[in-house]
Amino acid sequence: MKEISGNTRLFGILADPIHHVKTPQRMNELFAKIGFDGVCVPFHARPDNLAAVVDGLRRLENLGGVIITMPHKTAILDLVDEVTPVARKIGAANVVRRDADGRLVAHMLDGEGFVRGLLTAGVPVQGKSAYLAGAGGAANAIGFALVQAGVSRLTIANRTPAKAEDLKARILSLHPDAKITVGTPDPAGHDLVVNGTSLGMKEGDALPLDTSRLTPDQLVCEVIMQPKDTALLLAAQAKGCKVHYGAPMLACQIELMAEMLGVVPTK
Ligand SMILES: NC(=O)c1ccc[n+]([C@@H]2O[C@H](COP(=O)([O-])OP(=O)(O)OC[C@H]3O[C@@H](n4cnc5c(N)ncnc54)[C@H](OP(=O)(O)O)[C@@H]3O)[C@@H](O)[C@H]2O)c1
Known part of the structure; x- marks a missing residue:
């Protein structure tokens, strides 16, 4: 310094x-x-x-x-x-x-950090279909950012479905042409599968989605940083999926914050 x-x-x-x-x-x-x-x-x-x-x-x-x-x-x-x-x-x-x-x-910037993290890992989200588990703070930010970044469609699934419906309505109010549905625990048929819930932080937590429905062509992503290897990511790897950890979401936000605060030019 x-x-x-x-x-x-x-x-x-x-x-x-x-x-x-x-x-x-x-x-x-x-x-x-x-x-x-x-x-x-x-x-x-x-x-x-x-x-x-x-x-x-x-x-x-x-x-x-x-x-x-x-x-x-x-x-x-x-x-x-x-x-x-x-x-x-x-x-x-x-x-x-x-x-x-x-x-x-x-x-x-939470959601943009998530999307930038994927991009940095060589995964542009534009044109990809996405499944998002959760409708709390992190999932809200990620849902908006995925649609902003141009996913072909977004499925939101949450324990409390009314919160998923509410998130869908708020995203549509900014992006009226987006294809958004409220889904079930089944993530099949999506390119990206994202855990945006807090499930996986504690040992013994239930899985945030039905991992038996995962297929090897899917990329399974976490928001949880600790533990690094959540039960979801381990189950996804066992099904042959690629995984994306929770840490890049935060790391990329430092870069985005620096851009927003005028420290570095916007990418
Ligand atoms: N990597 C990063 O940079 C970053 C940034 C922000 C947050 N995070 C992480 O994101 C996670 C979520 O944080 P948050 O602020 O979004 O929390 P939050 O606002 O409290 O939302 C929690 C979400 O998890 C769901 N959930 C909680 N317990 C559940 C259970 N037993 N069964 C099913 N669903 C359950 C909730 O469903 P209901 O709506 O039904 O309650 C809700 O969708 C945390 O682990 C946090 O550390 C990571």
């Missing part, structure tokens, strides 16, 4: 608790790698103080922006000047850019 000086651009991450965050480390690595005069630091803000903290950050002339994580991803939407259409539809944001005039613009 360059020596911090009066010219250094400031970035932060807002979280509560804060001790576990890894984004500052990754952002600072990137700044060092590209020789950017910036620093990213953890900002511990409790929910009750979020509005006051954001109001203060808005007035910091040398602030480039902030990363937003739990539990602030939804509350931040009411505290900024602009919310991108996709973040508005998802109902959450994980990055806020501060423009030169102090305007704060919020966006959600």
